[in-house]
Amino acid sequence: MVRSVRIVGAGLIGTSIGLALAAKNIAVEMIDVDSRNQALAQDLTGGVSIAEPELIILATPLRALSQVINEQYELNPNSTFMDVCSVKVEPLQKVQASKLPLKQFVGTHPMAGREVGGAESARADLFLSRSWIITPDAQSDSEAVAKVKWLIQLLGATCVELDAVSHDAAVARVSHLPQITATLLAGSLHGVAPEWLDLAGAGLRDTTRIAASDENLWKEIISSNSQEVKALLTNLHNELGAMIDAVDDEERIAVIMRKGRDGRNLIPGKHGGKAREYTYVPIVIDDKPGQLGAIFNECAAMSVNVEDLVIEHSPGQLNALITLALSADDAVKLSNHLSSIGWNVHPIRK
Amino acid sequence: MVRSVRIVGAGLIGTSIGLALAAKNIAVEMIDVDSRNQALAQDLTGGVSIAEPELIILATPLRALSQVINEQYELNPNSTFMDVCSVKVEPLQKVQASKLPLKQFVGTHPMAGREVGGAESARADLFLSRSWIITPDAQSDSEAVAKVKWLIQLLGATCVELDAVSHDAAVARVSHLPQITATLLAGSLHGVAPEWLDLAGAGLRDTTRIAASDENLWKEIISSNSQEVKALLTNLHNELGAMIDAVDDEERIAVIMRKGRDGRNLIPGKHGGKAREYTYVPIVIDDKPGQLGAIFNECAAMSVNVEDLVIEHSPGQLNALITLALSADDAVKLSNHLSSIGWNVHPIRK
Numbered sequence: 001m002v003r004s005v006r007i008v009g010a011g012l013i014g015t016s017i018g019l020a021l022a023a024k025n026i027a028v029e030m031i032d033v034d035s036r037n038q039a040l041a042q043d044l045t046g047g048v049s050i051a052e053p054e055l056i057i058l059a060t061p062l063r064a065l066s067q068v069i070n071e072q073y074e075l076n077p078n079s080t081f082m083d084v085c086s087v088k089v090e091p092l093q094k095v096q097a098s099k100l101p102l103k104q105f106v107g108t109h110p111m112a113g114r115e116v117g118g119a120e121s122a123r124a125d126l127f128l129s130r131s132w133i134i135t136p137d138a139q140s141d142s143e144a145v146a147k148v149k150w151l152i153q154l155l156g157a158t159c160v161e162l163d164a165v166s167h168d169a170a171v172a173r174v175s176h177l178p179q180i181t182a183t184l185l186a187g188s189l190h191g192v193a194p195e196w197l198d199l200a201g202a203g204l205r206d207t208t209r210i211a212a213s214d215e216n217l218w219k220e221i222i223s224s225n226s227q228e229v230k231a232l233l234t235n236l237h238n239e240l241g242a243m244i245d246a247v248d249d250e251e252r253i254a255v256i257m258r259k260g261r262d263g264r265n266l267i268p269g270k271h272g273g274k275a276r277e278y279t280y281v282p283i284v285i286d287d288k289p290g291q292l293g294a295i296f297n298e299c300a301a302m303s304v305n306v307e308d309l310v311i312e313h314s315p316g317q318l319n320a321l322i323t324l325a326l327s328a329d330d331a332v333k334l335s336n337h338l339s340s341i342g343w344n345v346h347p348i349r350k
Numbered sequence: 351m352v353r354s355v356r357i358v359g360a361g362l363i364g365t366s367i368g369l370a371l372a373a374k375n376i377a378v379e380m381i382d383v384d385s386r387n388q389a390l391a392q393d394l395t396g397g398v399s400i401a402e403p404e405l406i407i408l409a410t411p412l413r414a415l416s417q418v419i420n421e422q423y424e425l426n427p428n429s430t431f432m433d434v435c436s437v438k439v440e441p442l443q444k445v446q447a448s449k450l451p452l453k454q455f456v457g458t459h460p461m462a463g464r465e466v467g468g469a470e471s472a473r474a475d476l477f478l479s480r481s482w483i484i485t486p487d488a489q490s491d492s493e494a495v496a497k498v499k500w501l502i503q504l505l506g507a508t509c510v511e512l513d514a515v516s517h518d519a520a521v522a523r524v525s526h527l528p529q530i531t532a533t534l535l536a537g538s539l540h541g542v543a544p545e546w547l548d549l550a551g552a553g554l555r556d557t558t559r560i561a562a563s564d565e566n567l568w569k570e571i572i573s574s575n576s577q578e579v580k581a582l583l584t585n586l587h588n589e590l591g592a593m594i595d596a597v598d599d600e601e602r603i604a605v606i607m608r609k610g611r612d613g614r615n616l617i618p619g620k621h622g623g624k625a626r627e628y629t630y631v632p633i634v635i636d637d638k639p640g641q642l643g644a645i646f647n648e649c650a651a652m653s654v655n656v657e658d659l660v661i662e663h664s665p666g667q668l669n670a671l672i673t674l675a676l677s678a679d680d681a682v683k684l685s686n687h688l689s690s691i692g693w694n695v696h697p698i699r700k
Contacts, residue, residue, distance in 0.1 A: 111549055111551055120699075121699055123632065123696055123697075124696070125632070125634055125671055125696065128634075128671060130551075131548070131549055133549070160545075160548075160549070162545075166546075169546075170543075170545075170546040170549055171549070173538075173539075173542050173546060174542075174546060174547065174549050174550045174551070174553075174554050175549075175551065175553055175554065177535065177538065178535060178553045178554045178556075178557040178558070179553060180593060181531055181535050181557055182553070182556075182557050182610065183606060183607050183609075183610030183611075184586060184589045184590060184593065184606075184610065185527065185528060185531050185586070185610075186610040186611070186613035186614040187589065187606065187609040187610040187612075187613045188523075188527065188582070188585060188586060188589070188613065189523070189613040189614070189616050189617065190609070190612070190613055190616070192523050192524075192616070193520075194616075194618075195510075195512075195520075196516075196519075196520035196523060196524060197524065197616055197617055197618060198481070198510075198618055199461055199481055199483070199510070199520055199521070199524050199525075200524045200617050200618065201461055201480075201524070201525065202559075202560075203524075203525055203528045203529060203532075203559075203560045204524050204525070204528045204617060205617060206528075206532075206556045206557070206559045206560060207528040207531055207532050207556070207557050207559075207560065208528070208610075208613070208614045208617065209552075209556045209557075209614075210552075210553045210556060210557065211610040211611055211613065211614040212611055212614055212615075213607065213611070215603070215604040215605075215607035215608045215611065216604065218603070218604075218607050219600040219601070219603040219604040219607065220600065222597060222603050223597065223598055223599070223600045223603060226597040226598050229597055230594060230597045232538070233590060233593060233594045233597070234594060235538060236534060236535070236538060236590060237587065237590050237591060237594060239534050239537065239538070240534060240583060240586060240587050240590060241587060243530060243534065243583060244580060244583045244584060244587060247572060247573065247576040247579050247580045247583070248573055248576045249573070250569040250570065250573045251569070253565070253568070253569040253572050253573060254565040254566065254568075254569040256533060256534075256537065257533050257563065257565035257568050257569065258565045259533075259537040259540070260532065260533030260534065260535075260536040260537040260558075260561040261533075261536070261561055261562055261563070261565065262537075262540070263536035263537045263538065263539040263540055263558070263561065264536040264539070264558045264559075264561040264562055265562075266539050266540070266542070266544075266547055267539065267547055267550050267554060267555060267558065268544075268547060268548055268550065282473065282475070284475055284478075288655075290650040292646045292649070292656060293643060293645075293646030293647040293649065293650045295643075295646075296642045296643030296645075296646050297643040297647070299642070299643065300640040300643045305638075306642060306661075307661070308661055309659055309661060321475055321478060346473055346474065346475065347473075349470075349471060349473075
């Protein structure tokens with residue numbers, strides 16, 4: 001439905017979109033202020049020059065948006081425009097202040113990304129199975145919205161419609177607050193003795209994983225969404241204060257912890273919608289090539305579907321712990337079969 | 351070296367130790383105040399009654415420790431005693447206040463566990479490749495310490511020696527602070543619109559995963575370690591206050607985020623010691639049985655070692671994204687090979 005797309009900004013998101021479109025034989029043009037980024041992105045996407053792109057995707061940092069909007073509108077006043085910023089109110093305000101008529105613009109936000117950035121980290125399948133939010137303004141042309149929805153679905157994402165203000169409030173909750181929390185927790189590790197850090201387990205790793213995020217990207221996001229973020233941080237600040245007051249009181253601690261446990265259960269399962277309940281089959285295998293393949297061959301022979309897998313190595317030991325996640329029935333079937341042919345299968349668990 | 355062990359407390363840790371010992375043909379007796387827990391644990395471990403156990407492992411909640419110490423010492427005044435509590439100062443104080451002579455006691459803490467608890471979740475390989483801290487007092491008998499170290503190594507864990515005070519400070523940093531942070535973040539999700547929670551990605555999931563922990567276990571840990579925990583929470587409270595002040599200032603935000611990123615890089619890699627740097631090979635496969643097995647067969651044929659694997663499904667789509675982690679050389683070798691035989695391999699990345 002859209003045959004030609006110009007993408008302005010050859011970062012992770014822009015280039016990934018370019019790769020995905022190229023894989024679907026849509027004509028793509030990649031532009032970037034940095035000529036080396038542009039050259040790489042053009043190479044990766046087989047990018048061409050397009051005089052009259054049907055759609056122009058703005059994939060630049062927030063600070064460049066106003067200038068780029070006006071430049072691009074001057075070049076191609078008939079194109080449909082969309083952005084991919086992580087916030088949606090400020091881009092809309094920038095469009096309102098620009099020459100670009102609102103009817104030709106659709107704000108969007110692909111909920112996808114990686115801790116690494118840049119065109120060199122781009123992936124055509126970055127958006128597969130992810131949510132992609134659109135925040136069309138009342139004035140957005142229905143044709144323009146249709147084009148944008150079409151592209152999103154082409155890239156394998158699920159289109160979610162929100163208004164811009166709700167979007168910024170929502171991502172403050174599910175993305176910005178966790179980011180800041182991870183950042184502050186990781187920041188507290190400076191000066192800790194290395195022998196103590198050696199004791200770090202999954203808990204510390206999980207809670208600080210996203211602290212690896214790019215500060216240049218995030219400084220824009222947080223300051224753009226500062227009102228929402230400030231409100232949430234202030235609530236957290238109060239809750240933290242309450243916890244400090246409660247540290248000597250077991251019953252108060254238990255109430256706070258129970259609240260956290262119940263809160264976590266509100267998060268939907270990995271695939272969205274209802275939480276999936278898997279059954280886990282732990283198997284101790286020799287840590288050498290061939291073992292995993294043999295297990296997966298047995299899975300195929302049994303026609304069971306492995307939903308997830310975790311590998312836990314034993315440093316200095318010649319074995320590893322593999323935990324497969326399957327449906328309850330498949331787990332029983334697989335576990336019985338593998339045990340019967342001599343695999344070191346541990347009791348299945350939820 | 352130790353031929354008979356009585357374990358008092360048939361929870362996750364106690365029963366897992368029992369299972370591990372039973373697998374090594376050490377005589378095990380499982381005791382629990384709850385007769386059903388005890389029966390289950392005895393069944394699982396093939397437990398027997400032992401009149402004179404060489405080693406008695408105290409695996410009860412902290413609140414039961416004093417009573418159990420005295421009871422057990424009365425029964426078996428010649429045994430060596432060890433505990434497995436998540437804090438080490440308070441158990442030591444309880445022993446000092448009890449009839450049990452310090453020389454017969456060694457404080458320990460296996461850095462292992464799961465969000466689920468109870469004997470029914472026990473695993474013989476729970477301690478494989480984990481750190482197991484011991485905090486022997488100056489008065490602890492060297493024979494007693496040797497027995498405990500022997501057991502730890504038998505169970506596949508790595509023995510780490512610390513004094514009790516340092517232990518409590520260390521776990522406050524790497525375990526208790528992350529726990530509380532996850533709890534508070536998860537607790538903030540109450541009242542959030544379900545459509546917003548549907549947008550939750552890996553960031554929110556990772557940062558709140560351990561909020562599923564058991565409040566009855568953690569209320570004891572936090573209040574026992576309240577002094578250390580309070581200090582860390584107060585620091586975090588201050589940092590959070592600074593972040594609130596900085597939300598409109600991009601440069602200040604960037605400094606805070608950079609500090610978090612650098613802090614995260616201080617955490618050693620998955621296998622302890624130096625951080626491992628893997629190279630990642632993303633492959634899009636059809637989401638059906640046989641595919642994973644076929645890939646792993648190719649890995650074996652190429653003699654490459656797969657260090658880790660992540661599976662990302664596409665709901666409603668018939669494919670999945672598999673990302674294999676290998677050494678840099680293996681990644682190139684495997685990627686080239688798989689591509690050459692027609693697999694949909696995406697560019698390797700760090």
